[in-house]
Amino acid sequence: MTDRKIGKGALALISALAVAAPAAMVPLPAAAYVFSNVRIEGNQRIEPQTILSYLDLQRGRDVSGGDLNAALQRLQNSGLFEQVALTPSGGTLVVKVTEYPTINKIVFEGNKRLKDENLAEIVKSKSNRVYSPAQAEADAAEISKVYASQGRLAARVDPAIIRRDNNRVDLVYEIREGDVTEIERIGFVGNRAFSDQKLRNVLQTKQAGILRTFIKRDTFSPDRLPVDEKLLTDFYRSRGFADFKVQAVAPELARERDAFYITFQIQEGPQYKFGNINTISEVPGVDAAEFAKQNRVRTGDVYNPSVIDTTIRRMEALAINKGLNFVNIEPRITRNPRSHSLDLTFALTRGQRIFVERIDIEGNTTTLDEVIRRQFGTVEGDPFNQREIRNSAERLRALGYFADVQAESRPGSSGDQVIVDVNVEEQPTGSLNFGVSYGVSTGVGFNASLAERNFLGRGQEVNLTFSTGSDNQSSGFTFVEPFFLGRNLKFRGQIWYNTTDRYNSDYNTRSVGGLTGIEFPISENGRLELRYKLSKDTLFDVDPIEVDPESGELDGSSPILYMEQGGYITSALGYTYSYDSRIQGLDPLNAYRLRFAQDFAGLGGDVKSVNTTLYAGGESRAWRESVTFLAEFEAGAVHMLDDSDSRFLDRQTGNGKIRGFEPNGFGPRDLNAPNEDALGGNYFWALRTEMRFPIGLPEEYGIAGGLFADAGSVWGLDNTVGAYGEEVDDSMHVRAALGASVFWTTPVGPLRFNFSKAIAKEDYDLEQSFDLTISTKF
Template sequence: MTQKLGRGSVALIAALTMSVPASLMVPHAASAYVFNDVRIEGSQRVEAATVLSYANIARGQDVSAGELNDALQRLQGSGLFETVEIVPQGGTLIIKVSEYPTINQISFEGNRRIKDDQLAEIVQSQSRRVYQPSQAIEDANNIAQAYASEGRLAARVDPKIIRRSDNRVDLVFEVREGDLTEIERISFTGNRAFSDSRLRNVLQTKQAGILRTFIRRDTFAAERIPLDEQLLTDFYRSQGYADFKVQGVAPELARERDALYITFNIQEGPRYKFRSVDTISEIPGVDAADFAAQNRVKRGSFYNPSDIDITIRRMETVAIQKGLDFVSIEPRVQRNPATQSLDLTFALTRGPRVFVERIDIEGNTTTLDRVIRRQFNTVEGDPFNPREIRNSAERVRALGYFADAQVETRQGTSDQQVIVDVNVEEQPTGSLTFGASYGVSAGVGLNASLTERNFLGRGQTVGLTISTADGDREGSINFIEPYFLGRDLRFRFRTWYSETEDLNSDYDTRSIGISPSIEFPISANGRLELRYTLKQDKLDNVDEDSSVILQREEGDRLSSALGYTYTWDTRRTGLNPVTTYKFSFSQDVAGVGGDVKSVTTTALAGLESNAWREDVTFRAELEAGAVYGYSDYTPYILDRFRAGSRIRGFESNGIGPRDLNAVNEDALGGNYFWAARAESQFPIGLPEEYGITGGLFADVGSIWGLDDTIGTDGIAVDDDMYVRASVGASIFWTTPIGPLRFNFSKAIAQEDYDEEQNFDLTISTQF
C-alpha cells in the first residue's frame, strides 16, 4: 500500500494523525486524576524512561486533564512517534505509542533530467534510519528547488511511503519534472537613452530564442537577478549616468508556469560630463605633476568609473615605483546638476601607517602554501597597500587552481597592523580532453591531450598532446615550472614529433626535437626567454615533377640553435584594459654543432582595442621575418618562411617564389616575409544569446628571396618581393560544439600563379 504525503509535498495524510480520548480533549475544569502506575504500550526502540521523561507525569499526585494534554503534546512534539494516545484507567495511566518506521530504501521515480545519484546527494533522509515525515517533505522541497535552478519551475515532487513488514517503509519521491520555464520576454520601464534590445544585450539572463534547445540562459534563475542589476548599473555608469538606479525587478510567472516575463524598473538620471579634472598633492615633498601625467580622464568626456579606477591604479603604480608608502589616491567628485557636469580632483593624501602582520592561507588541501604566497608582492612587515592586495587576489584567482578564492583583511594585534586572510577552495586541475578540428586546407583532424596544471600542488604544468589531420601527425610533451629555483623564472621543457604528407605540396616532412627554455621579467611589461633547440628535420619523398631546387634540398638536417625572445605586453599590468599592446622580437642562431648554419629573426607588433565602442573589437598586427645562412650554408625549404595563415585569402603554400617550369609548381618559401593584418569584430544585430558576431579583415604582405634560384631547366626562379593583399568578411559563431569561424575573402593583389582560397571554415571543439 502506497501512502502519499500531501499535495505538493506540503502536509501529511490521515495515516500520520494522532488520536486523543474525548475525555481529555474536553476536560472538566475541576476533574483531576491520581495515577499510581504508568504503563507504556507499543514502544520498541525508544526506552520507557525516555517516554516517561517526555510525559513528565508524577505518580501519586493530582494531575489535571490540562496536564495530561500537555504530556500528550510533548510526546507528539518529540518527533519519535507516529501516533500517541493517553488513556487513564483508574489509577493506571496507559500511554500507547506507535513508533515511526525505519526507512528500508529510498528511490526516485519520474526523474530524467537529474540522475538518481545526484538526487541522493540532495536528500537528508537515509536508509536504516527512522522515517521522519517533516524531513521527507523538506527533501521533496529541496529536490523541487534543484529543478527550479535548472529552469523547471513547474516541477513537482511528492514523497510517498510503501509499508513493509517489521515496521519498515520504502520512501519514494515521485517527480514530475515539467517543461522548462523559459523567459519569453525581458522588458524595461524608465529607459529613454537605450532601447530594450540594447539593454537586453547587457544582461546575463536572456530571452528564449531560436537556439533555446542549446542555450540555457533563457531559463530563469533567481540568483542571476542581482548580477543582472549590477551589470545594468555598470553599463549605465560607464555611459555617464552616475545616478542610475534599478528601482525594482518584477518577474511574472505565466499561469501554466512554463513561461516567465521579467520587467526591470530603472531610473536613468542625468548624463554627466567632466567639466574639470585636476590632480593635487596634500603630502609635503610629493610633486603632483608626475601623478597628473598618468591621468586618463579627459575634460569633456562622459563620466566613466572605469576611467577613474584606471587612473588611480596608474597613480598608485607610480607611488610604488617611487618608493612612497602609505600614499592614498582619493577621487573627489563634485556634482553640478544644473549643468550636468562633474568636477573631479585626484588628491594625493597620506594614508594611515598600517603594516602587514601576517598572511594566513586556508583551504588549500593540495596546493602548497608557497604557490599561493608567491602571488603576493607583499610580505610580512611590509606597508599595507590595499591595491596591491587586490591585485594579488586577482593573481591567485587567475591561477585557475581554485573554484573560489577570497582575500580579505582584518585588524591585527594593534591598530597599525592587518592580517591578510586567504581562503581558497580547491578544484580539479587535471584534464583529459578529446577534440576535433576542421580547416579547408588541413581537413578534419582529431586530437587528444592529458594536462595537469597544478602537478603535485606545486603549480607546475605537465602536458601530453597528440593530434592528427589529413596527412599530418604531431605529438608533444610539455613541462613548465613557473617559479624555477623559487624565483620568477619560468622554466619550460618541450619535446615534439611531427610529420606531414602532401600538405598542399608534393613532398613530405618530418621533425623531431627538444627545446628547454627559461623566461624571466626585465620590466613591468617585458619578459625575456632564453632557449636551446635541438631538432632533426627531414625533407622526403619529393616528387620527380617538383622543382629541382626541392630535389637538391631533399634529406636530413640536424639543427642545434641558441635563441631568445623578448616580449612586451601591456596585459601583464592591465593599466588600460580598453586598449592593449604587444611586441615581440626573436632570434635563433643555429650552428652550435649540427648541419644548419643560420640566423632566423622575427618581430611582431600588435594592438587590440575597444576604445571606439565597447562592443566593437579592433585588432591590428604587423609581422616580419628573415633567415640568413652563414659559413656557405644555404637555407632550405624547412628553414624558409611559408605562407601558412600569415595572409588570409591564399592557400597554405599558396604564395611566394615558385618554380613555374616544374610540372608541380610547388611553392619554395622565402628567406624574408612581412605581413600586416587588420580585423574588426562587431555585433550584427542578432540577439547576443545566439553567439553570432561579424567581422571585416584586410591583409597585405609578401614572401620573397632565395639563395638558390636556379630552377628546373636551368631557368632562374623569380624571387622578387611582390605584394599580395586580400579583403574579407567573417562570421563568428559560438556553438555548443565549439567556436566556428567562416571567412569569405577576395584577393585584390596577387600574382598569376598564386593559389587563392575564397572561403575557409575553422572549427575547434573539445568533448
C-alpha cells in the first residue's frame, strides 16, 4: 500500500469537518423526539457504555433538537472520534462514529539541532495511543517554543499523518529549524551624554556581528531585558544622572522572523554634582559631629549613589560600635535644578525597635549554611537593619556560588521581631578547562586547569594548573580558605614546579617550592598578607667556555653564570600591603592600585637577602568613556646580607616588564663571553603607559586599538668579573619602546597584536618588533 501523508492543513480541515459536518448533515427533528432504543455503529475499541455515558440522553423521554445537538458536541469533544453522526430512525437513535486511529509510531523529520530523544520527551502524543489532532498541534507548538528559546523564532513544526492498515497512523512532525533569530540592531532614543556604542557595551544583550555563529548573547531573550534596564540605570546614576529612567524597551521582530530590533527609549536628565553636605542628629544625646567624620561625600563631586551608601554603612557601623541601636541614617536629598546640584543631609533618626528573630536559609543543597551566614553582618537577636540585609545579599551574589539570591523579611512571632528568609539558587562552581596559548617568544603552548570555587560547599577554592610551552613548563596547586578560623582571614597555600629549557638562553632552570600565607583587611581598601615561602631554585646545564678545535672560536656562557650553577634553598618570611580603590568602587571612571612587598630570606636555607618590590597602577576613562588610559610603575631591589653575592635566580631579568624586547633581552650582559647571556640585575624599574580606544568598527566585532610607551631598566651586580677578568657593564641604561596594539576578542580567546619599536637601547639588546598572544579555554 502506498504511504499517504496528510499534512497540517488537511488535519485542520478534518478536525473542522468532524465538528461541523454532523450538525449540518444529520436531520434532527424540529419537535420533541422520543426513542426507546440506541444502536451504535462503527466503534471498534470504544465500549458502547462509554459512548452512552457521553450521549447522556434518557430513553422514553422527550428529546429536543437542542438536546440532540448538545449530545453530538459531547461525543465530538470527547477526543475519541474523528467523526460523529446522530440519526433518529423511528424509535431508534442511531449513533454512528468513526474512531480516531491509533498511533503506530512517532517520527521527527528535519531536526538537526535537537535530537529525537529530546523531542520525544516534549511531545505528549505517544505510540499505541489514540491519535488526537489537537494534541498533535499542541505538541508542535511546544517544539516551536523550545526552538524559540534557542533563538530560532523562525522555526516551523507541522504535524502530519501517514495512514496505515487497521486504522493506524504514523505521526510525523515535519521540522524546519531555520536560522537563529539574531538581534540585528540595538538602538537608543534620548541619549546625549553617551553614544549608542558605549551604551551597547553596558548591556548584557549584544548585537550580532561577524562572530554571530559563536556569540550566543546576540539571540533575543526577554528575560535579559530587565537586567539590561538595571545595568543602564546603574551606569547612568553612578555617573551623576540621578533622574535617569528607562521609559520603554521596544523589541520588534522582523516580518521574516529572522531578526530582532531592540530600541531603548531613555530619559537621561541633567548630570548632578553634590552641593552642600550636612550631618544632623534627631536623636537626643547623639552628637552629629562624630558621624560627620565618617562622611565620604565631597562637595563638587559628581553624584554617585555608591558614595552615599558607603557613608551610610560607615555611620551605621559607628552607631553599632557606640551601642546606639535602632539609629537610622536617612539620606535627604534636595535638588537644585538651576545649578544641577544635590544638597545632601545625613539625618540620624530613631528607628523602630525591631529585632531579628531568626534567619531561614533555603535552596542550598551543597553550600553549607555557615558559608551563607558569614556574609551577614546580622545574626539572630540583633537589631533589624534592612540596608544590611540588602548588602548581605549583594555579598552573597558576588561570591559567584549562586545563580540567584533573594533576601526578604516577614513578621515574626511578635510585633517587634522579623524573620529573614534567604532563598538561594545554586549554580556550578567547578570548571575543567583545556586551552592553547601562543606567543612569538614562547611559541605554542597548552594548558589545563581544574578549579573549584566552592570546594565541598565550604566556600574554599582549589586550583590545579598545568601549562607547557616550547621551552618552559609550569604546574601548581593552590588552596584558599577565605574565612580562616571563622574570621575575615584569607588563608592561602600554594605549591609549584616550574622549569625552563634553553628559554632564549644557554642554560636551564628549575624551581620547586611552596608558600603559605594569611591575608586580612586593615582598612576599607587595604589588605595585608603575611607569608612564608620555601623553595629550591636550580640553575644547571650552563655552557662552559670552550675552544672549537677546528675554528679556534670560543663558545659558552659567562663565567659568572657558570660559577652560580647549582641548587639553592630559599627560606623567607614576607609581607605584602595592597590597596585597591576598586574594592569600594566609589569612582566608576578612575581606579588605582598600590602594592608594596618585602621578603626576608635567611630563616634557614642557603640565601640571605631582602627582596623589595613596589607596584603602582592606575586606570582612567575619558571622552565619554570611549578611551581608557592605563599607567603602571614598578620597581624592585635585591639586597644580599652577610657580604654574600646575588645569584642569577635571585636577580631580576626584565622579562615582560618592557614591550619591544625579547625575554632576557636587556640588562647586564657579559659581552666578553661568546654566548652573551643576560645576567640579570639586583635592581629594576619599569614604567608602562597605554591608551585603548575604538577604531570605528561595530563593537560586536570585538576589535579595538591601542598605543603604548614603555621605559625601564635592569642593572646592578655584586660580581662583575667578566670572562677575561674585565668588568661587566651593569650600569643603569634606560631602555624605551613605542608601539601600537590591536585587540580582538574572538571565540578562541582574546588576541593581542603588538607592533613595537625600541627607541632607546644598547647594541647588545635583543629586540622584538612584533608579538601575538592568544589564550583560550574550551
